[in-house]
Amino acid sequence: MSVEFDVAVVGLGAMGSAALSSAAARGATAIGIEAHFPAHALSSSHGDSRLIRLGYFEDPSYVPLLKRAYHNWRSLEARLRAEILTVTGVLQIGAPDSKIVSGTRASCDMHGCRMRYSTRMP
Ligand SMILES: Cc1cc2nc3c(=O)[nH]c(=O)nc-3n(C[C@H](O)[C@H](O)[C@H](O)COP(=O)(O)OP(=O)(O)OC[C@H]3O[C@@H](n4cnc5c(N)ncnc54)[C@H](O)[C@@H]3O)c2cc1C
Numbered sequence: 001m002s003v004e005f006d007v008a009v010v011g012l013g014a015m016g017s018a019a020l021s022s023a024a025a026r027g028a029t030a031i032g033i034e035a036h037f038p039a040h041a042l043s044s045s046h047g048d049s050r051l052i053r054l055g056y057f058e059d060p061s062y063v064p065l066l067k068r069a070y071h072n073w074r075s076l077e078a079r080l081r082a083e084i085l086t087v088t089g090v091l092q093i094g095a096p097d098s099k100i101v102s103g104t105r106a107s108c109d110m111h112g113c114r115m116r117y118s119t120r121m122p
Contacts, residue, residue: 005031012038014045018072053090054113057103063111 006028009020017038023030036042052069056062073085094101096119108115 005029007031008033011035011043013043014050051090054107054111055090055092055104055115056107057092057100059103060107060110063107063113067111 007020007023007030009016009023009030010033012020012032012034016032016034020030020032032038034040040046052066054063054066054070056066070085070087077084092100092104096102105115105117107113
């Protein structure tokens, strides 16, 4: 007997699990394959906390994906009735023309993220 799947996800860390869940929610026949078991403590997803940020200095084109990620974390919280995401803001320090400062400003300007900019230490 053979079984056909629309989607196979190999590796069920945070990313693989999210992809598998999303595929199944869209009606795909999906299978996840994991070397250990889901939610084990050996992958890079394991740990007490992780951070994401909207002011993505690396490239503004990621910001729409990040906005979607915030939305998806809140959806997951609603489904689980648990608080997972804590929004704190982020402090970036550097020279005005450094990649970290200029890139954060570019992302925030382009995508309307709230940002306070100062050339002096408070
Ligand atoms: C210490 C640390 C801190 C980090 N902090 C952050 C952070 O603050 N913010 C952030 O965005 N990112 C952070 N990252 C990166 C982030 O954790 C990873 O990008 C993300 O969790 C990766 O998820 P993943 O599902 O792709 O991989 P993983 O969580 O590593 O999952 C991969 C899965 O694939 C399985 N697997 C591997 N090979 C096979 C195989 N051949 N067959 C079947 N299964 C297999 C593994 O068992 C594992 O379960 C951090 C990483 C580390 C290590």
